[in-house]
Amino acid sequence: xxxxVTVNPAIDRTLIVNDFRLGAVNRVSRTIIDAGGKGVNVxxxxxxxxxxxKCLGFMGPNGKYIENVLSELGIKFNFVQxxxxxxxxxxxxxxxxxxxxxxxxxxxDVSRGEIEKLILxxxxxxxxxDVIVLSGSLLxxxxxxxxxxxxxxxxxxxxxxxxxADGDALKLGVEGKPYMIKPNIHxxxxxxxxxxxxxxxxxxxxxxxxESGISIVAVSMGGSGSIVxxxxxxxxxxxxxxxxxxxxxxxxxxVAGFAYGLSKDLPIEEAIKMASSASTSVIMREGTKxxxxxxxEELKEKVEIEVIER
Ligand SMILES: Nc1ncnc2c1ncn2[C@@H]1O[C@H](COP(=O)(O)OP(=O)(O)OP(=O)(O)O)[C@@H](O)[C@H]1O
Ligand SMILES: [Mg+2]
Numbered sequence: 251x252x253x254x255v256t257v258n259p260a261i262d263r264t265l266i267v268n269d270f271r272l273g274a275v276n277r278v279s280r281t282i283i284d285a286g287g288k289g290v291n292v293x294x295x296x297x298x299x300x301x302x303x304k305c306l307g308f309m310g311p312n313g314k315y316i317e318n319v320l321s322e323l324g325i326k327f328n329f330v331q332x333x334x335x336x337x338x339x340x341x342x343x344x345x346x347x348x349x350x351x352x353x354x355x356x357x358x359d360v361s362r363g364e365i366e367k368l369i370l371x372x373x374x375x376x377x378x379x380d381v382i383v384l385s386g387s388l389l390x391x392x393x394x395x396x397x398x399x400x401x402x403x404x405x406x407x408x409x410x411x412x413x414x415a416d417g418d419a420l421k422l423g424v425e426g427k428p429y430m431i432k433p434n435i436h437x438x439x440x441x442x443x444x445x446x447x448x449x450x451x452x453x454x455x456x457x458x459x460x461e462s463g464i465s466i467v468a469v470s471m472g473g474s475g476s477i478v479x480x481x482x483x484x485x486x487x488x489x490x491x492x493x494x495x496x497x498x499x500x501x502x503x504x505v506a507g508f509a510y511g512l513s514k515d516l517p518i519e520e521a522i523k524m525a526s527s528a529s530t531s532v533i534m535r536e537g538t539k540x541x542x543x544x545x546x547e548e549l550k551e552k553v554e555i556e557v558i559e560r
Contacts, residue, residue, distance in 0.1 A: 256289030256307035285319040288386030294540035295506030310336040334358035376404035380513040385414035394418040401426030430466035504529040
């Protein structure tokens with residue numbers, strides 16, 4: 251089973267407001283609500299890939315909608331119920347001016363007791379899981395090394411932890427030595443403080459991270475594909491040529507594909523193919539949609555991987 255952790259879930263509200271004006275009263279012509287948060291998105295992708303998956307994290311009094319969505323999709327969950335509401339992220343889409351405005355909340359405060367409950371829950375699920383995915387931002391009043399604490403707690407249980415975060419959550423999380431990290435190139439630059447322009451520089455940096463005790467470093471580079479570094483080899487993965495309809499959620503699908511591969515003990519090249527084709531399936535679709543198994547099966551045949559011996 252794969253367990254995903256969403257510390258900061260979100261209710262995503264997309265408001266269609268044509269001729270949107272700042273400082274004026276605007277009328278909403280259509281509202282689209284979606285269950286968000288990176289771990290929740292990873293779980294939706296895993297479910298579509300046919301993988302047994304469970305969502306953990308925090309959920310507030312206003313989070314019933316997310317739980318209903320997960321129930322309808324047949325995704326298991328066991329969130330720690332917190333006192334405060336979870337965040338709502340608002341996206342204002344103006345179909346006349348073609349503007350997209352995002353208004354994202356930071357997320358609620360949580361109490362020490364609520365944090366302890368989540369740590370306990372993740373620790374218990376680690377015994378039942380092949381892979382744990384820690385992804386997305388932390389809450390403002392949580393310890394910035396929360397992911398490191400979790401990784402250290404479950405280490406030794408044989409569960410593989412994938413960390414997909416940014417800023418301090420990533421920088422400090424890496425110190426816990428997760429099994430795999432999946433920064434995009436910008437996150438890797440922020441983490442290392444280096445420019446990392448060329449493929450060689452990225453591979454070299456990946457090798458340095460591997461030497462610190464992490465088994466897989468997968469660096470996604472949007473339209474330029476990805477680079478995966480392991481102890482033995484490095485892999486340059488070319489992007490699959492498709493018509494791009496929207497890149498939101500590509501990274502979450504990439505993580506889901508890899509989590510699928512690791513949970514089934516697939517050879518690394520197979521896991522890379524799952525990751526690359528799942529993310530490509532997502533970008534072929536408009537809006538925030540999860541990958542489709544049919545797409546993935548077709549796209550897998552088209553993944554080009556250049557193996558670089560180390
Ligand atoms: N424009 C594109 N063309 C082809 N493939 C793409 C494109 N954008 C993303 N991908 C695929 O999706 C993968 C992940 O994308 P990206 O590097 O944008 O992740 P991310 O920045 O973590 O995304 P997210 O915003 O979801 O966290 C890439 O490695 C690639 O396989
Ligand atoms: Mg990402």
